[in-house]
Amino acid sequence: MIYLDNAATSFPKPEKVYEAIMSVMKDYGANPGRSGHKLALKAGRGIYETRELLSKLFNISNPMNIIFTSNATDGLNLAIKGILKPGDHVITTSMEHNSVLRPLKALEKLGIETSIVQCDSKGCISVQDIEDNINEDTKLIITTHASNVTGTIFPIKEIGNIADKNNIIYMVDAAQTAGVYDIDVENMKIDILAFPGHKSLLGPQGTGGVYIREGIDVMQMKEGGTGSKSDLLIQPEMLPDKFESGTPNTPGIIGLGAGVQYILDKGIENIRKHEKNMTKYFLDELKKIELVRIYGPCDAEKQAPVVSINIGDEDSSEVSYILDKVFDIGVRPGLHCAPLAHKTIGTFEQGTVRFSLGTFTTHQDIEKALEAIKNIVNEI
Amino acid sequence: MIYLDNAATSFPKPEKVYEAIMSVMKDYGANPGRSGHKLALKAGRGIYETRELLSKLFNISNPMNIIFTSNATDGLNLAIKGILKPGDHVITTSMEHNSVLRPLKALEKLGIETSIVQCDSKGCISVQDIEDNINEDTKLIITTHASNVTGTIFPIKEIGNIADKNNIIYMVDAAQTAGVYDIDVENMKIDILAFPGHKSLLGPQGTGGVYIREGIDVMQMKEGGTGSKSDLLIQPEMLPDKFESGTPNTPGIIGLGAGVQYILDKGIENIRKHEKNMTKYFLDELKKIELVRIYGPCDAEKQAPVVSINIGDEDSSEVSYILDKVFDIGVRPGLHCAPLAHKTIGTFEQGTVRFSLGTFTTHQDIEKALEAIKNIVNEI
Numbered sequence: 001m002i003y004l005d006n007a008a009t010s011f012p013k014p015e016k017v018y019e020a021i022m023s024v025m026k027d028y029g030a031n032p033g034r035s036g037h038k039l040a041l042k043a044g045r046g047i048y049e050t051r052e053l054l055s056k057l058f059n060i061s062n063p064m065n066i067i068f069t070s071n072a073t074d075g076l077n078l079a080i081k082g083i084l085k086p087g088d089h090v091i092t093t094s095m096e097h098n099s100v101l102r103p104l105k106a107l108e109k110l111g112i113e114t115s116i117v118q119c120d121s122k123g124c125i126s127v128q129d130i131e132d133n134i135n136e137d138t139k140l141i142i143t144t145h146a147s148n149v150t151g152t153i154f155p156i157k158e159i160g161n162i163a164d165k166n167n168i169i170y171m172v173d174a175a176q177t178a179g180v181y182d183i184d185v186e187n188m189k190i191d192i193l194a195f196p197g198h199k200s201l202l203g204p205q206g207t208g209g210v211y212i213r214e215g216i217d218v219m220q221m222k223e224g225g226t227g228s229k230s231d232l233l234i235q236p237e238m239l240p241d242k243f244e245s246g247t248p249n250t251p252g253i254i255g256l257g258a259g260v261q262y263i264l265d266k267g268i269e270n271i272r273k274h275e276k277n278m279t280k281y282f283l284d285e286l287k288k289i290e291l292v293r294i295y296g297p298c299d300a301e302k303q304a305p306v307v308s309i310n311i312g313d314e315d316s317s318e319v320s321y322i323l324d325k326v327f328d329i330g331v332r333p334g335l336h337c338a339p340l341a342h343k344t345i346g347t348f349e350q351g352t353v354r355f356s357l358g359t360f361t362t363h364q365d366i367e368k369a370l371e372a373i374k375n376i377v378n379e380i
Numbered sequence: 381m382i383y384l385d386n387a388a389t390s391f392p393k394p395e396k397v398y399e400a401i402m403s404v405m406k407d408y409g410a411n412p413g414r415s416g417h418k419l420a421l422k423a424g425r426g427i428y429e430t431r432e433l434l435s436k437l438f439n440i441s442n443p444m445n446i447i448f449t450s451n452a453t454d455g456l457n458l459a460i461k462g463i464l465k466p467g468d469h470v471i472t473t474s475m476e477h478n479s480v481l482r483p484l485k486a487l488e489k490l491g492i493e494t495s496i497v498q499c500d501s502k503g504c505i506s507v508q509d510i511e512d513n514i515n516e517d518t519k520l521i522i523t524t525h526a527s528n529v530t531g532t533i534f535p536i537k538e539i540g541n542i543a544d545k546n547n548i549i550y551m552v553d554a555a556q557t558a559g560v561y562d563i564d565v566e567n568m569k570i571d572i573l574a575f576p577g578h579k580s581l582l583g584p585q586g587t588g589g590v591y592i593r594e595g596i597d598v599m600q601m602k603e604g605g606t607g608s609k610s611d612l613l614i615q616p617e618m619l620p621d622k623f624e625s626g627t628p629n630t631p632g633i634i635g636l637g638a639g640v641q642y643i644l645d646k647g648i649e650n651i652r653k654h655e656k657n658m659t660k661y662f663l664d665e666l667k668k669i670e671l672v673r674i675y676g677p678c679d680a681e682k683q684a685p686v687v688s689i690n691i692g693d694e695d696s697s698e699v700s701y702i703l704d705k706v707f708d709i710g711v712r713p714g715l716h717c718a719p720l721a722h723k724t725i726g727t728f729e730q731g732t733v734r735f736s737l738g739t740f741t742t743h744q745d746i747e748k749a750l751e752a753i754k755n756i757v758n759e760i
Contacts, residue, residue: 001419008411009627011419018405025398025584030710031388034717036700037710039381039391070450070586073604073626081602098610099626102603105613198627204405206450206586206629221601222461223482224453225717230478231728233485233719246453246479247389247578249586249629320416330410330417337414337605339613348611 002329002365007148007176007306007336007356009198009205013259017202020258024251031247033227043250050257051240057260057268058193059184060211067243068209068253072175072196073099075210078243079171079192080104080142082218086111089137093117093125094344095147095154098337100173104142113137119344122297123152131162140169145177149341149352150296151279151303153181160189169216175199176304179263180272180359191216200271200358202263203256206249212239220245271359275305278357282307282366289370291377295345295352305361308345308352311377316351319376323353327372331355382709382745387528387556387686387716387736389578389585393639397582400638404631411627413607423630430637431620437640437648438573439564440591447623448589448633452555453479455574455590458623459551460484460522462598463572466491469517473497473505474724475527475534478717480553484522493517499724502677503532511542520549525557529721529732530676531659531683533561540569549596555579556684559643560652560739571596580651580738582643583636586629592619600625651739655685658737662687662746669750671757675725675732685741688725688732691757696731699756703733707752711735 003011024046030037032044051063060066069075080103084090092100094116104114115133119125130141141163146153156172163170171192174183178193179200185193190211197207212218223235224245235242263271280300286292286309295308311319320333334351335342342348355369383391404426410417412424431443440446449455460483464470472480474496484494495513499505510521521543526533536552543550551572554563558573559580565573570591577587592598603615604625615622643651660680666672666689675688691699700713714731715722722728735749 001417003410003419005410005415005417005420008414008420009409011409013405013409018402021405022398022402025393025401029389029391029393029585030383030385031585034388035385035710035712036697037381037385037704037712039383039710040385040388040712070454070629071626074450074602077602077604077625097605098613099604101613102605102615102625106603106615196627204629204631205409205411205627206632208626222454222457223486224457224479225477225482227717230715230717231719233478233481235482235486245457245482246451246588247576247585249450249584249632251584252586252629252632317416324417330415330419332415332417332420335610337607337610339611 002368004355004357004361004365004369005330005332006199006358007354008332010200010202010358012360013202013204014262016262017204017255017258021204021251021255024254032250046254046257047248047250050253050260053257053260053264054209056264058211059186062214064239065214066209066211067240068248070206071208072173072194075194075208076100076173077103078221079194079210079212079218081221083140083169084112087137088139089113089115089135090140090142091115091117091130091133091138092142094119094340095123095152096144096338096340097148097173097175100142101340116340121345123147123150123341123345125154127155127158127162130159134166134168138168140171142171142173144173145181146304147341148176148306149308149336149338149354150345151306152296153302153304156190157188164189176306180268180275180304182268185211197252197256201256202259204252207252207256274359275357276300278361278363278366279305279307282355285370289374289377292373295347305357307355310347310350310352311373312380313350314380316353319353322376323372329369329372382748384735384737384741384745384749385710385712386579386738387734388712390580390582390738392740393582393584394642396642397584397635397638401584401631401635404634409631412630426634426637427628427630430633430640433637433640433644434589436644438591439566442594444619445594446589446591447620448587448628450586451588452553452574452576455588456480456553457483458601459572459574459590459592459598461601463520463549464492467517468519469493469495469515470520470522471495471497471510471513471518472522474499474720475503475505475532476524476718476720477528477553477555480522481720496720501725503527503530503721503725505534507535507538507542510539514546514548518548520551522551522553524553525561526684527721528556528686529688529716529718529734530725531686532676533682533684536570537568544569556686560648560655560684562648565591577632577636581636582639584632587632587636654739655737656680658741658743658746659685659687662735665750669754669757672753675727685737687735690727690730690732691753692760693730694760696733699733702756703752709749709752
């Protein structure tokens with residue numbers, strides 16, 4: 001299959017990721033941080049190395065401030081619910097994923113107010129609009145780094161500056177960018193960074209994490225065994241233990257480390273350059289095809305390698321079905337768990353056909369996708 | 381290494397578990413339940429098959445009532461916090477793990493009262509004591525199926541009957557038994573069953589789950605994209621989507637399915653018989669060694685394959701360190717994240733040296749462990 005669904009999860013992974021996971025499982029598949037024997041210690045070291053690699057990638061000074069979660073959603077929930085209290089106000093945008101919008105909707109019942117800043121029809125945010133929504137109760141600003149529907153890249157450094165200036169916590173959902181775009185939590189004044197492990201960081205599914213800046217008070221969502229302070233019935237306050245109860249996904253996390261190592265070795269700028277080139281070519285050629293509507297910036301400099309289109313008024317699911325069945329091309333149709341983004345770009349009824357590229361996407365993959373789209377256009 | 385730390389996580393796993401995980405990752409590592417292309421559908425089917433296998437093992441009528449979590453702790457927190465409300469009373473025991481005790485301790489602040497029923501010095505619970513603690517606010521009874529410190533097996537069917545008679549929800553922590561001991565949620569009247577995937581169910585770390593009986597109202601802990609009802613900002617009520625936001629651990633869950641298939645193929649009674657035999661031999665021989673104190677029932681019929689000992693007054697960490705360094709035997713010392721259990725058996729200061737057996741433990745492993753213990757006894 002020509003896999004163009006990397007925004008859902010990257011596939012395939014680098015060979016070293018598979019190898020790392022198998023090595024953990026077959027050679028030292030013990031429980032880290034619990035027992036003190038050599039296999040347990042090796043597993044613990046492996047997990048710590050992943051924290052270090054991620055710290056290097058995101059310029060995080062203390063690796064212990066990275067909390068491993070089962071996916072980005074898990075990290076977003078942890079941080080959103082652990083920070084906000086009744087009476088607080090939060091600002092977010094209309095391009096967010098349900099992993100941000102649904103927790104905020106659930107918190108409304110507890111008296112937490114949300115302002116959703118409307119983006120324009122290409123999914124772009126106005127930084128001024130965010131600033132205009134700040135009030136004295138505003139505790140948190142949450143934005144995506146890039147839309148999972150249109151790829152639209154947000155000016156997170158500018159938003160971080162506004163948050164910083166107003167003493168507001170800034171949380172970034174890096175689901176579509178971590179591993180491809182530069183993220184520097186210091187320079188960009190990001191206080192909370194939620195990321196999936198299984199997308200552009202090239203780790204396996206079942207991994208993700210959240211960085212929490214030192215000093216930000218976040219309540220844990222769950223308690224349990226941490227392998228530390230086992231004599232106490234209360235959850236330890238030290239990081240990452242406070243947020244990492246229970247046996248971690250050791251092979252997954254160490255596999256994620258191998259993914260991050262691959263990125264550091266190859267150079268994130270080289271990965272980004274390749275994906276940008278592919279996206280640019282795809283957009284340029286798409287623009288030439290009659291009946292194809294492209295959403296978002298339509299500019300590889302302004303969007304992550306996510307391209308949403310429609311063909312005339314054809315249902316996005318139907319088009320995706322044909323791409324799969326007839327052309328063996330895997331994409332994702334529908335609303336992509338981001339209903340307000342589709343209202344923003346005007347596709348709430350039709351959905352979009354989303355092509356998302358990855359580091360292993362080839363020029364030939366794009367050519368075949370274009371050919372398939374042309375074929376479908378000619379058929380209708 | 382002679383690995384006798386299976387109560388922390390089982391190691392190794394059956395070859396088919398490794399194969400299943402690699403096959404998912406290399407052949408169809410797409411995001412299940414999101415996109416509609418063939419790889420995504422295959423991943424979704426694989427996850428459903430694991431639900432079916434677990435349903436067969438635990439006699440669960442509807443596989444959709446199984447929620448996948450990242451470990452047992454995650455499932456316990458979800459169910460405990462999703463069920464209990466201010467004013468509720470919950471009964472648990474002094475042999476529980478911190479994955480039960482710490483969430484309950486945290487809930488005290490919200491006005492949820494916990495009665496901790498004291499077990500005897502072998503870790504045995506009196507069913508009558510549980511019944512005597514029931515009051516009109518009692519909403520939930522939570523017990524382990526077998527202690528992770530002493531292996532003591534709890535009479536969960538009897539407790540289930542009491543809960544049922546009194547219209548109280550019964551939650552079982554099957555961390556030490558799932559995959560070795562018979563668990564039948566209907567016959568045993570278990571309403572909530574939390575299990576790790578990575579212990580005796582032989583799946584990888586990063587997996588676990590919780591069964592929630594139809595009709596029990598449990599609030600979700602997190603919201604996010606579910607691949608269903610994506611047009612709505614509120615979390616869908618349908619199971620398992622309500623509780624499974626974000627990308628699941630597809631390779632892990634399908635690997636867990638391979639583990640459960642291995643158990644079903646081999647016959648859980650055969651696995652149990654082997655582990656019982658090993659435990660019996662180990663206990664019988666340990667009893668002959670001077671200075672060795674064995675905790676718990678000291679009876680393979682009454683305990684899971686978990687054997688806690690001490691050698692004289694030696695620190696449990698020191699003994700475990702020697703077992704690892706000198707004899708290449710991996711065990712776990714200390715409190716095993718179950719402080720009240722150690723208070724119950726009188727080892728809160730010293731901890732215990734815990735040997736935990738698995739399906740791949742051999743007679744030779746036990747012989748070597750015994751020999752090492754004798755050596756240590758002779759040295760001190």
